[in-house]
Amino acid sequence: MGSHPDWKVIDDHHLERIWSFPDFATAIEFVNKVGVICEAQNHHAEFELGWGRVVVRTWSHDIDGLSPRDWALIKEIDRLV
Numbered sequence: 001m002g003s004h005p006d007w008k009v010i011d012d013h014h015l016e017r018i019w020s021f022p023d024f025a026t027a028i029e030f031v032n033k034v035g036v037i038c039e040a041q042n043h044h045a046e047f048e049l050g051w052g053r054v055v056v057r058t059w060s061h062d063i064d065g066l067s068p069r070d071w072a073l074i075k076e077i078d079r080l081v
Helices: 024-041 068-078
Strands: 008-010 014-020 046-050 053-058
Touching: 014 068, 024 046, 024 053, 024 068, 053 068
Parallel strands: none
Antiparallel strands: 008 014, 014 053, 046 053
């Protein structure tokens, strides 16, 4: 669907991608930017935040799996990087 190859489909249930950053401040800045996208799309990802590392997971909770909304969300997230 035109997404970055680092996105992985996990158990045919959700999409996941891991980012590395030089420090915590940059990682949390990224999470905040992605949060704005999630709010704009009313489709909220799950974040795992650590020092220099962010994991983003997304799936459509209403169907407990992947929908076109997930692919649209990751496409927009990919534009940040």
